[in-house]
Amino acid sequence: MRKYNIAVVGATGIVGQTLLKVLREYNFPVNNLRLLASAKSAGKIIEYDGKTYIVEELTKESFNNIEIALFSAGSSVSKEFAPIAVAEGAIVIDNSSCFREDSDKGLVVPEVNFEDVKLNRLIANPNCxxxxxxxxxxxxxxxxxxxxxxxxxxxxxxxxxxxxxxxxxxxxxxxxxxxxxxxxxxxxxxxxxxxxxxxxxxxxxxxxxxxxxxxxxxxxxxxxxxxxxxxxxxxxxxxxxxxxxxxxxxxxxxxxxxxxxxxxxxxxxxxxxxxxxxxxxxxxxxxxxxxxxxxxxxxxxxxxxxxxIRKGAASNAVQIALRMVKENLI
Ligand SMILES: NC(=O)c1ccc[n+]([C@@H]2O[C@H](COP(=O)([O-])OP(=O)(O)OC[C@H]3O[C@@H](n4cnc5c(N)ncnc54)[C@H](OP(=O)(O)O)[C@@H]3O)[C@@H](O)[C@H]2O)c1
Structure with missing residues (x-):
């Protein structure tokens, strides 16, 4: 299976940490991983699959070469940076409430309405x-x-x-x-x-x-x-x-x-x-x-x-991404 370059925005938070755990548990095909958070966390070390990664401060340049961006850093961060990630070519799955009501964007639980992922490259994860x-x-x-x-x-x-x-x-x-x-x-x-x-x-x-x-x-x-x-x-x-x-x-x-x-x-x-x-x-x-x-x-x-934190946030986001990979939608 092809492997993907993935960014986790809010990687030091409760949902972000669980996103990493679930990506590993689900054996997600990860190529490069970029872990992003606020300036406060820049330089922190996080382990993933036996490798160490340094947390970087989120900036407008963070999404270069990223194919899937998983956002869990609150609405104001998503509002500013999710459109930048999409413009750089990434599929975004956003845990915040920022885009959930937009009629041109899917709000998706895979077992319920997976077909709605096709509406937009920015997909909203619903409220827990x-x-x-x-x-x-x-x-x-x-x-x-x-x-x-x-x-x-x-x-x-x-x-x-x-x-x-x-x-x-x-x-x-x-x-x-x-x-x-x-x-x-x-x-x-x-x-x-x-x-x-x-x-x-x-x-x-x-x-x-x-x-x-x-x-x-x-x-x-x-x-x-x-x-x-x-x-x-x-x-x-x-x-x-x-x-x-x-x-x-x-x-x-x-x-x-x-x-x-x-x-x-x-x-x-x-x-x-x-x-x-x-x-x-x-x-x-x-x-x-x-x-x-x-x-x-x-x-x-x-x-x-x-x-x-799992089905109500991280696991649902990873399940969306994994099914998109399996159905060649990414
Ligand atoms: N907890 C839940 O049950 C749940 C369920 C569904 C959805 N959500 C949503 O998921 C998102 C994260 O929730 P959480 O519970 O994981 O919160 P959290 O534990 O407080 O973590 C917040 C994360 O966002 C980062 N962050 C904050 N401000 C930032 C900025 N300006 N730039 C870059 N990164 C920034 C934090 O980085 P630092 O460590 O550097 O501050 C941290 O990694 C929220 O939108 C929340 O509504 C949460």
Missing amino acids: STIQSILPLKALDNKYGLTRVVYSTYQACSGAGVKGESDLKRTINGEKSKHFPHDISKTCIPEIDTFLNDGYSKEEIKMIKETKKMLHKPNLPVSATCVRVPVLNSHAVMIMCELDKNFTLDEVRNTLASFEGIKVLDSPKDHLYPTSIIANGTDYVYVGRIRRDLSSKNGLLLWVVADN
């Missing part, structure tokens, strides 16, 4: 909570037709990057919080990203818009409440959805279990349901607590857990 939710929703939409979705999230501290992880550890040790607006070791916080005038947070609006875009259903009614919880890693999402056609729960379990990327864990009496502990370090989306919603016709409740 939306990635894990969209797999079961797509499986259900294919079979029964989705008519409504309501999300409640329980998001781990690693979702806020190095600062979020440190704040959980710091507050557990009795120190004051520096990142979250309250002591995350002692409370759930129903505030992720900034609040808008209608009372929704930006994170909630991201989930709503991204769900409609990936399912190609602009009129689907979707709502969301996003909450940070005192868990280090792996997000949980409670999904209430309504379906067009009637269903049996056994049929729903089979439909979900046969969808690529999903594992059903649903034996509550044996204490078997998805947990962060089970999801950590894996690339599956785990679904359990599957039951009828007693308040609506054809309503269904699902508890969905996945590793937000």
Whole structure:
């Protein structure tokens, strides 16, 4: 297989470090690797596949000869540098929220809408909570037709990057919080990203818009409440959805279990349901607590857990790139 010159932008961050780990685990055909971060990290040494690499400061010249650029350094960095990488001839897969709403760019989860990679050389990786939710929703939409979705999230501290992880550890040790607006070791916080005038947070609006875009259903009614919880890693999402056609729960379990990327864990009496502990370090989306919603016709409740740094960010990006390589799209 041909090998590719790859840049990782934000290589010192939580997602960047995991991108490197996943590239290696997936045996990605890497030729040259360029590791980029802010000036603060320039000169740091990072090991990859037995070789040492020196982290370079990201500049406009960083993308010379790069064929695939994986961005995970926040929206402002992506906004400035992703178009430069594309102009230099690279395929960009961007973990930030910068381009997700652009109608001329794909927002892609490979098991759900891989065909959308063809829209543009710049491909957006969706929000972490939306990635894990969209797999079961797509499986259900294919079979029964989705008519409504309501999300409640329980998001781990690693979702806020190095600062979020440190704040959980710091507050557990009795120190004051520096990142979250309250002591995350002692409370759930129903505030992720900034609040808008209608009372929704930006994170909630991201989930709503991204769900409609990936399912190609602009009129689907979707709502969301996003909450940070005192868990280090792996997000949980409670999904209430309504379906067009009637269903049996056994049929729903089979439909979900046969969808690529999903594992059903649903034996509550044996204490078997998805947990962060089970999801950590894996690339599956785990679904359990599957039951009828007693308040609506054809309503269904699902508890969905996945590793937000892996399937919610790094692994999804690498899976997009690997499938593009395999299908000769790069
Ligand atoms: N954490 C998650 O669950 C998750 C999930 C999905 C998407 N994302 C997205 O992925 C991106 C990274 O998140 P993260 O959690 O990995 O954050 P993080 O741990 O804080 O890492 C941020 C990375 O960006 C680099 N960076 C910051 N400013 C830069 C600049 N001006 N120029 C070059 N590099 C710069 C940092 O380099 P230095 O070390 O030099 O500062 C670091 O490598 C964000 O857009 C985030 O929204 C995160």
